[in-house]
Amino acid sequence: MRSLTAPDPEAAVAFLKAELHRSLVQVVGLCEVRYQGRAQSSLSLGERLILLKPDGTLLVHTARKIKPVNWQPPGARFSAAVEEGRVVLTSQRGEPAELVRIALHETQALLALRLKDDEALSLVGTEADLGKLLVKHPHLVEPGFQVTGRERANGRGPMDLVGLDAKGVRVVVELKRRPAGLNDAEQLRRYVERERAAKGDVRGILLAPGVSDAARRYLQERGMEVREVDWDKVLPLLHQVLPAGQRTLDARFPPPDRGA
Amino acid sequence: MRSLTAPDPEAAVAFLKAELHRSLVQVVGLCEVRYQGRAQSSLSLGERLILLKPDGTLLVHTARKIKPVNWQPPGARFSAAVEEGRVVLTSQRGEPAELVRIALHETQALLALRLKDDEALSLVGTEADLGKLLVKHPHLVEPGFQVTGRERANGRGPMDLVGLDAKGVRVVVELKRRPAGLNDAEQLRRYVERERAAKGDVRGILLAPGVSDAARRYLQERGMEVREVDWDKVLPLLHQVLPAGQRTLDARFPPPDRGA
DNA sequence: AAATAAATATCGTGA
């Protein structure tokens, strides 16, 4: 880990040239930021924390909010130079062509890190997990439901779940891991419309932990249905369905107190 | 700016207790991370950079990608303690109840910053900007077009632009700042469907810098239209429409070379 | 490469 405190512009640029695209570089300082690419932005003088990752990711963070005030996704090329006595950082990307330019009026700290990390995040509770669960426990959609396909291409994007109900009628199920709204209802409508045109009678079910009133009305008016799920109830089942490596969360890490 | 290098757990926790929710705190170290809330995740031992903002924002960054591997949006309550000889950081949020727990096996660096920043980002090129532009230059939608309303509620969310064409026929316009896809086409369809039910003949126009083939087909099959815009052509007009404070980007900060 | 949809999306606005 290398660091500099309040370096002069020449020392800062030397540090940056040595570390950019090699280490995770952090810059703290008083700066102006300009962006041009998919849009254009300008940020006047203020103190910010800048991260430049070895993969060409740029983050400019202020003291508030989770989203960076300016950024560049992986793949940018960084460069540093002294211009008119100031350190200027530029980050350039192509496709689409985008440029971030940071003029440092004062460099308070520089830090270069080589983070050693080979681990991948293990995540449970995605829409894909919900799909896996319903394949194993189709009665959670409704009694007698039978899954015949998952993520089936139908010319308008994949449908989450396709099956037959107790009477043998075809069913398209759209899954959402979070409460569903109008957009989600429309997505189901699009799939159902397509299937009805191709194969006649088809039921449509939006399965989610909650559906907004407007979305519910929208679906009912068009002959589609809603089925609510409760994550708290299906999570234990999900842990049984998932491979062993992802089953480690339940006991040792109880959910936070909902009363708070 | 306060900092500690390789502190022992007690010193680290004392530092954290003094600075959390007051400064922007940065922690670099070897850690495990667990999350439980809207989903559940687990991340094994590795070196990461952790940011804890005074507003209760948590970011856990690895050396790659722009998105943090774990996070918590503003509003979390942070706490730090020594557990079994290790520094443990917890970040708790309610509504929905969520918890991130970080166990530090090694604390390599601690940094606390008070970033002074009163500036807001000035951004040009949003969908709202496109709307303002079309109000001033309605012929960009089509010759003879006349704007009668913006962001008008119609019971299913606001319509971007409402107006009359040269023949006096009602028109609903959906604006997109980026190339439009099926979702965007559906959104227009929803508005047009509603307006047609209420007021008879209504045209629908999706105005965007590009529309996917599937979306184009989807619209045409349902009697709606597409109008393409080119940001490079409308940006100069936009700069004339915007207030002076946002008009500073054009000349001094030319677009990056598209040839790269 | 383009398109399509998910995301622990986040964020702002308006009812």
Add this chain to the structure above:
DNA sequence: TCACGATGTTTATTT
């Protein structure tokens, strides 16, 4: 508070 839609969304997946 809730719902809805924009975002310089990012990201993974599939065609």
